[in-house]
Amino acid sequence: MPDLAGRLSWKHASVVIALATVVPPYTTFLYGFGGHSGGEGHIYYVSVAVYALFWAIYPQDSSMRGLQVLNEYALPTTLPLGFFNIVFAFQVIRFTRGKASRRNTLLVGALTLVLPITSMIAALPAMVSSGFFVYIGPIPIQLITGLLLMHLAGPKEPVSPW
Numbered sequence: 374m375p376d377l378a379g380r381l382s383w384k385h386a387s388v389v390i391a392l393a394t395v396v397p398p399y400t401t402f403l404y405g406f407g408g409h410s411g412g413e414g415h416i417y418y419v420s421v422a423v424y425a426l427f428w429a430i431y432p433q434d435s436s437m438r439g440l441q442v443l444n445e446y447a448l449p450t451t452l453p454l455g456f457f458n459i460v461f462a463f464q465v466i467r468f469t470r471g472k473a474s475r476r477n478t479l480l481v482g483a484l485t486l487v488l489p490i491t492s493m494i495a496a497l498p499a500m501v502s503s504g505f506f507v508y509i510g511p512i513p514i515q516l517i518t519g520l521l522l523m524h525l526a527g528p529k530e531p532v533s534p535w
Contacts, residue, residue, distance in 0.1 A: 381526035383469040393518035394462040398425040399455055400489035403496035403509050404432050419500060419507050426455045457484040458515055465519040469526040482519055486511045 381389075405420035420432035428442040429451050441447040464481045467473035489511035496509040 380529070381469075381522065383466065383526060386469040386522045386526035387466045390462045390465045390515075390519055390522055393515045394455075394458055395426050397514040398423045398430075398512050399458050399485070399515060400424050400492070400511050401507075401509055402454075402489075402492050403499065405434055406499045406503065419496075419503065419505050421507050421509065423512075424451050424454055426451055426458065454488055457481065457487065461485050461515065461519055465522055468523055468528075471528045475523065475527070478519075478523060482516050485516055486513065 400423075402422050402424060403419065404422040406418070418434075420434050422432060422435070423430040427448070428440065429444075429447040430440050431437045431447075433439075437444065437446055461478075461481045461484070464473055464478045468475065468478040493510035500506050500509075
């Protein structure tokens with residue numbers, strides 16, 4: 374059993390990936406964009422919403438401003454956008470138990486970035502035209518945590534003498 378010394382068990386890894394999936398945000402999205410003429414000229418603004426699986430923070434110009442936790446209006450948005458994050462969490466658990474391949478787990482991990490990166494690309498023209506830039510895109514806390522767990526709790530790689 375010395376080969377497993379210092380490695381996380383799949384049960385501990387499951388708790389860590391579950392927390393990394395539910396608690397931290399996974400993306401920011403462009404919520405609104407606009408401008409108005411003020412005393413100092415034309416003023417542009419970009420509104421950003423921050424999404425996690427069971428909560429979201431909406432900008433002040435939205436009808437649901439501020440932090441929304443388990444809100445019946447926020448959940449229909451946050452859960453579908455976090456679908457690949459949920460799948461990745463289960464895939465990491467399966468990998469740490471030796472029931473999924475590294476390749477498939479990494480592929481699902483890459484899918485967690487698709488929607489946030491797409492939103493970043495879609496928001497770029499609005500930000501370029503306004504000259505006002507904010508971060509729109511993935512917050513890969515869960516992905517980084519999953520990759521670390523794959524390394525720390527995954528099946529031991531066979532060592533070849535050659």
